[in-house]
Amino acid sequence: MSELNPLSEKIITEEDLKQALLSVPNPAGEGSLWSAGKVRFFEIQGSLIRLEVEGQNPALHARQKLERQIKDAIAQKLGDRPHSVEVTVYVPPAIGNSKENILPGVKHVVAVASGKGGVGKSTVAVNLAVALRTEGFAVGLVDGDIYGPSVPVMFDVEYRRPEVRRFGEKPFIIPVENYGVLMMSIGFFAGVNQAVAWRGPMASKALRQMFVDCWWGNLDFMIVDLPPGTGDIHLTLVQMLPLTGAIIVTTPQKVALLDARKAAAMFRMPAIQVPILGVVENMAWFSPSAHPEERYYLFGKGGGEELAAELNVPLLAQIPLDESLCEQSDKGMPITLNTQSPLGKIYKSLAQNLLSSINTLLPSSSN
Numbered sequence: 001m002s003e004l005n006p007l008s009e010k011i012i013t014e015e016d017l018k019q020a021l022l023s024v025p026n027p028a029g030e031g032s033l034w035s036a037g038k039v040r041f042f043e044i045q046g047s048l049i050r051l052e053v054e055g056q057n058p059a060l061h062a063r064q065k066l067e068r069q070i071k072d073a074i075a076q077k078l079g080d081r082p083h084s085v086e087v088t089v090y091v092p093p094a095i096g097n098s099k100e101n102i103l104p105g106v107k108h109v110v111a112v113a114s115g116k117g118g119v120g121k122s123t124v125a126v127n128l129a130v131a132l133r134t135e136g137f138a139v140g141l142v143d144g145d146i147y148g149p150s151v152p153v154m155f156d157v158e159y160r161r162p163e164v165r166r167f168g169e170k171p172f173i174i175p176v177e178n179y180g181v182l183m184m185s186i187g188f189f190a191g192v193n194q195a196v197a198w199r200g201p202m203a204s205k206a207l208r209q210m211f212v213d214c215w216w217g218n219l220d221f222m223i224v225d226l227p228p229g230t231g232d233i234h235l236t237l238v239q240m241l242p243l244t245g246a247i248i249v250t251t252p253q254k255v256a257l258l259d260a261r262k263a264a265a266m267f268r269m270p271a272i273q274v275p276i277l278g279v280v281e282n283m284a285w286f287s288p289s290a291h292p293e294e295r296y297y298l299f300g301k302g303g304g305e306e307l308a309a310e311l312n313v314p315l316l317a318q319i320p321l322d323e324s325l326c327e328q329s330d331k332g333m334p335i336t337l338n339t340q341s342p343l344g345k346i347y348k349s350l351a352q353n354l355l356s357s358i359n360t361l362l363p364s365s366s367n
């Protein structure tokens with residue numbers, strides 16, 4: 001009797017998942033979710049199942065219904081085997097309904113993404129914006145992290161409040177400016193606790209307002225600092241914005257690389273198709289100030305290069321771990337303002353490599 005529940009029977013297999021998904025109807029027509037090829041990605045890690053599927057109707061209730069059907073089907077298949085399921089439902093834009101350009105005055109909208117939190121996205125977004133400005137471009141920066149906006153602090157504009165002005169009939173929010181860069185963040189409007197309570201549609205609406213209700217004028221670049229992860233907010237943003245492409249920030253750590261791959265996979269999904277402009281490896285090494293020639297690879301070596309090669313995109317920059325970068329961020333003075341500092345030079349070359357990447361991708365675009 002001791003062998004009633006052998007371990008092998010508790011393991012969740014691909015076949016279990018397939019069987020479950022064969023019983024979920026294809027929301028777009030005939031067959032099942034599985035047989036119609038609507039399952040874009042799945043992974044099973046022990047008892048955790050992660051799925052990305054293609055839905056048909058972008059309305060929240062329809063996506064939630066599909067998610068429910070999937071979870072119920074898996075629960076039925078697995079019976080009393082313990083499991084948890086994470087489902088992301090993507091809905092491709094309707095064919096023939098080309099995306100309205102909500103930022104007609106902006107030449108290039110570039111998203112800065114990671115996957116894993118805390119790898120330095122906001123630091124990269126802020127310093128890249130300043131570096132592009134230093135190169136003579138008109139630059140805007142949007143803090144897309146509505147649950148943890150950090151860009152206002154890094155830009156020393158935490159206590160500023162944007163003005164509202166009328167242009168014709170419509171009132172517009174005027175972005176806050178510092179260091180020659182225009183910026184917008186939910187942090188200007190909502191206390192952290194207020195924003196945290198926002199879900200789905202509220203969050204999407206707030207994000208949309210930062211683009212369509214703001215007076216951005218003509219910009220060469222708009223840099224969008226995305227929140228960590230690859231959830232609904234990301235989807236809202238990448239589907240709403242006329243993105244030229246995305247930059248993936250990672251540290252050389254294995255866990256960060258794993259999440260960076262997921263972020264890259266999201267941009268490359270058929271329903272999204274946002275080009276990846278390159279990889280930035282942050283915290284690539286540490287050099288003690290007394291011995292700047294020495295490099296200590298605290299989080300591993302070569303991860304950024306490996307990821308760039310795997311994604312077949314350029315490695316745009318390797319940024320060392322540097323105490324002054326962190327200090328300057330906290331003071332609200334991006335390190336790149338000092339163009340002669342070693343980090344200032346690295347960020348200048350990041351800006352230049354980004355331009356080359358855009359030029360390769362869109363040879364006709366004049367930057």
Ligand SMILES: Nc1ncnc2c1ncn2[C@@H]1O[C@H](COP(=O)(O)OP(=O)(O)OP(=O)(O)O)[C@@H](O)[C@H]1O
Nearest residue numbers: 117118119120121122123228283320321322326329
């Ligand atoms: N190269 C670096 N050297 C030293 N400190 C750094 C470096 N890059 C980032 N930091 C510091 O690491 C912390 C996290 O950076 P940051 O806020 O930019 O990450 P993030 O990816 O935007 O995080 P989140 O996922 O929370 O949005 C900050 O304190 C920042 O100053």
Ligand SMILES: [Mg+2]
Nearest residue numbers: 121122145150
């Ligand atoms: Mg951030």
